[in-house]
Amino acid sequence: MKKLTLSEADVTTQVKSFLQALGWRPLRMQRTVIKGQFQTGEPGIPDFLFLHYQTGGILWIEFKSEKGRLSNDQKDWHATERLKFPAVTLLTISSLQQFQQWHALNQHKLYRRAA
Numbered sequence: 869m870k871k872l873t874l875s876e877a878d879v880t881t882q883v884k885s886f887l888q889a890l891g892w893r894p895l896r897m898q899r900t901v902i903k904g905q906f907q908t909g910e911p912g913i914p915d916f917l918f919l920h921y922q923t924g925g926i927l928w929i930e931f932k933s934e935k936g937r938l939s940n941d942q943k944d945w946h947a948t949e950r951l952k953f954p955a956v957t958l959l960t961i962s963s964l965q966q967f968q969q970w971h972a973l974n975q976h977k978l979y980r981r982a983a
């Protein structure tokens with residue numbers, strides 16, 4: 869039997885719903901360039917920034933399909949952000965289960981203040 873593999877869009881929908889149910893505000897990040905007119909975002913910026921206003925939680929997530937890999941721009945963005953801001957929480961996620969395991973183990977640093 870063929871194994872079902874989740875697309876990046878599937879993983880995004882699942883993790884986003886999980887976080888929204890916990891009160892997180894998702895912000896879609898995107899690199900857009902209209903040559904000679906305008907640009908937004910940064911090369912390699914993660915797919916989403918999540919904010920948890922109640923507790924001051926801040927979380928960047930780059931979503932990938934099961935077999936997806938970071939591009940060079942994404943690797944550079946991650947490395948630069950970690951160097952400049954060692955307290956950043958920045959994940960590369962390719963399944964809901966992977967994220968839920970991380971979430972269970974890291975609540976203390978994710979939710980900085982009592983709600």
Ligand SMILES: [Mg+2]
Pocket residue numbers: 876915930931932
């Ligand atoms: Mg992605």
